[in-house]
Amino acid sequence: MTVLLNRIKARMTIHAHRRTRRLLDGDYSSVFHGHSLDFDDLRDYIPGDEIRDIDWKATARHTEPLVKRYVAHRRHILGLVVDTSRNFDAVTSAGADKRHLAILMAGMVGYLAVRHADDVMLIHGHAGHTTASPRKGSEAHLEHLLQQILAETGSDSPGSINTQLQWITSHINHRMLLVVISDQAPLGPDAEATIRRLRAQHEILWITITDADLAGLPSASAPFDVARPDHGLPTSVMTKPEVRQEFALAEAARRQQRIDLLAKLGIAHIEIDHPKSALGRLHTLLLRHRRGPR
Amino acid sequence: MVLMFWWLALILLALAAAAVFWFRRPKSTESSLAVAHSGRMTSLPSFRRAMRRRLVTTVALLGVIVLTGLSALAGVARPAWVETVNPERKMRDVMLCLDVSGSMLGYDADLLESYQELVDRFDGERIGLTVFNATAVSAFPLTDDYDMVQNYLAEAEEGFRTWGAEGTDYSWSTSPPNIGGSSLIGDGLVSCVDNFDRQDEDRSRSIIFATDNMLAGEPLFELNEAADIAVDAKVRVYSLSPPSVLTTTQTKELRSVSDRTGGVQFDMGSASTIDRIVEEIQSQEAANTPGRSYTIVHDMPVVPLALAVFGLAGVFILAWRTKS
Numbered sequence: 238m239t240v241l242l243n244r245i246k247a248r249m250t251i252h253a254h255r256r257t258r259r260l261l262d263g264d265y266s267s268v269f270h271g272h273s274l275d276f277d278d279l280r281d282y283i284p285g286d287e288i289r290d291i292d293w294k295a296t297a298r299h300t301e302p303l304v305k306r307y308v309a310h311r312r313h314i315l316g317l318v319v320d321t322s323r324n325f326d327a328v329t330s331a332g333a334d335k336r337h338l339a340i341l342m343a344g345m346v347g348y349l350a351v352r353h354a355d356d357v358m359l360i361h362g363h364a365g366h367t368t369a370s371p372r373k374g375s376e377a378h379l380e381h382l383l384q385q386i387l388a389e390t391g392s393d394s395p396g397s398i399n400t401q402l403q404w405i406t407s408h409i410n411h412r413m414l415l416v417v418i419s420d421q422a423p424l425g426p427d428a429e430a431t432i433r434r435l436r437a438q439h440e441i442l443w444i445t446i447t448d449a450d451l452a453g454l455p456s457a458s459a460p461f462d463v464a465r466p467d468h469g470l471p472t473s474v475m476t477k478p479e480v481r482q483e484f485a486l487a488e489a490a491r492r493q494q495r496i497d498l499l500a501k502l503g504i505a506h507i508e509i510d511h512p513k514s515a516l517g518r519l520h521t522l523l524l525r526h527r528r529g530p531r
Numbered sequence: 532m533v534l535m536f537w538w539l540a541l542i543l544l545a546l547a548a549a550a551v552f553w554f555r556r557p558k559s560t561e562s563s564l565a566v567a568h569s570g571r572m573t574s575l576p577s578f579r580r581a582m583r584r585r586l587v588t589t590v591a592l593l594g595v596i597v598l599t600g601l602s603a604l605a606g607v608a609r610p611a612w613v614e615t616v617n618p619e620r621k622m623r624d625v626m627l628c629l630d631v632s633g634s635m636l637g638y639d640a641d642l643l644e645s646y647q648e649l650v651d652r653f654d655g656e657r658i659g660l661t662v663f664n665a666t667a668v669s670a671f672p673l674t675d676d677y678d679m680v681q682n683y684l685a686e687a688e689e690g691f692r693t694w695g696a697e698g699t700d701y702s703w704s705t706s707p708p709n710i711g712g713s714s715l716i717g718d719g720l721v722s723c724v725d726n727f728d729r730q731d732e733d734r735s736r737s738i739i740f741a742t743d744n745m746l747a748g749e750p751l752f753e754l755n756e757a758a759d760i761a762v763d764a765k766v767r768v769y770s771l772s773p774p775s776v777l778t779t780t781q782t783k784e785l786r787s788v789s790d791r792t793g794g795v796q797f798d799m800g801s802a803s804t805i806d807r808i809v810e811e812i813q814s815q816e817a818a819n820t821p822g823r824s825y826t827i828v829h830d831m832p833v834v835p836l837a838l839a840v841f842g843l844a845g846v847f848i849l850a851w852r853t854k855s
Contacts, residue, residue: 327567462569
């Protein structure tokens with residue numbers, strides 16, 4: 238019964254040629270920069286890095302501080318942090334299903350981890366509750382985790398990724414690679430503080446699933462908010478030029494705020510709106526993380 | 532103001548309500564698209580403004596539609612002003628018959644003043660004035676144009692007060708030189724009876740006969756003969772004579788004429804005379820002319836139908852504005 242994972246594996250093998258897949262494997266193996274004795278390479282200093290990792294000699298020859306990276310040897314843990322609230326029973330800006338896209342992204346990263354003999358755990362939930370799975374390294378376990386995300390379909394609870402992040406700060410005390418799958422809900426000061434706190438302990442990668450462009454919906458789509466299923470949204474009003482313009486400005490500002498925030502905290506970040514770009518975006522994400530966010 | 536076809540309006544209203552109920556658009560949830568975080572849109576000031584504007588437009592459109600519908604229904608219900616006309620009063624003719632002979636000249640101005648008061652009390656009756664001395668002159672024929680009547684009476688009164696210097700002088704025209712004598716009472720009464728028109732209609736006719744009955748000359752008709760003619764013509768004669776201790780015989784004669792024709796004899800001068808005359812005439816006539824009242828319906832469709840037309844134009848304009 239590995240329905241979801243098989244589909245994801247098929248997508249990774251059929252739609253991506255071997256080179257890309259090998260590339261992804263390579264991306265992943267270099268993601269985890271735990272502390273080991275084997276020196277790997279140098280990269281630019283990011284606020285939050287440990288001072289003892291700074292390579293002072295290299296820094297002296299360079300204009301900016303550089304930190305050492307080491308090849309990790311131990312068994313890593315991948316933590317999939319997924320918002321599984323009702324907000325994910327909606328569509329992305331490209332019209333795809335947000336929950337299935339989240340499952341796809343989680344499945345791809347999880348599969349890479351399983352292939353590297355790492356453990357995978359899932360931390361998911363909504364604004365009021367967080368559920369965490371045990372960590373295991375089997376494909377069956379990963380499939381089970383993906384099924385859990387799917388099982389939350391039809392939830393009527395509002396979402397807040399900050400709740401899951403808070404849970405991690407208070408419950409997890411070992412080092413993990415966290416892949417956060419969230420949507421365009423704004424990240425406030427609370428979330429920023431939590432992420433900053435987590436960043437000191439964990440490697441964090443952030444995947445934003447973009448929400449529908451409310452100003453561009455055709456009237457035939459009869460849109461409604463998942464929070465208020467009985468009330469339609471007035472497309473005739475939402476597509477008025479002045480509304481559309483203000484919405485575009487507000488969206489751009491919010492998006493920039495998110496990108497700036499995550500960049501400031503040194504977290505690799507991608508936005509994704511459709512399954513067909515999943516592999517490419519994942520590659521970009523891993524690459525950004527290896528190079529350090531800039 | 533009544534609605535003649537109110538039941539039709541009610542039926543149409545019920546039909547309209549049923550049509551709205553059956554043809555309202557079902558709240559479709561098919562092919563609906565779930566989106567998240569609509570607060571991104573709904574918190575925008577421009578969105579709120581646009582929603583408020585849409586609400587106002589919708590309410591206005593609804594109001595105009597309802598008003599238009601109600602106006603159209605009101606028009607369909609045939610609003611009308613229903614008037615019940617009592618024809619009885621219109622069937623009355625009152626001839627004022629005034630003796631302008633020399634013996635009466637002193638009283639005529641006052642008599643005409645009394646006539647004006649009399650006319651004020653009438654409503655719907657036709658009034659005529661005939662003056663007579665040696666011959667009779669129709670000052671104005673029977674009419675219900677009270678303004679004109681008042682004008683003529685005022686002018687005649689003016690004429691008698693100023694001895695013909697101002698206003699209308701009737702003394703000269705009623706005593707032509709080719710007719711001998713004056714104060715031909717019987718001739719005057721016959722002339723007055725003769726001045727009633729519409730002989731084929733069954734109307735109530737009365738004469739207010741103001742004279743002192745001081746005959747001077749050879750009349751064609753004696754007063755008694757004139758009274759016979761009046762009785763034949765079914766004309767009641769209310770006589771009005773100046774009070775005088777010297778003329779008791781004449782006054783008695785007048786009373787007998789009035790009695791024979793079914794009228795009453797009054798002495799002029801007492802303040803209540805006018806009231807009594809009006810009362811007498813109106814009570815008598817009311818009994819004599821059985822009224823057949825009928826109803827006139829004045830349709831008044833202009834206001835509701837004009838409202839409906841303008842409302843329809845408003846609906847189109849608003850609908851076009853909402854669409855664009």
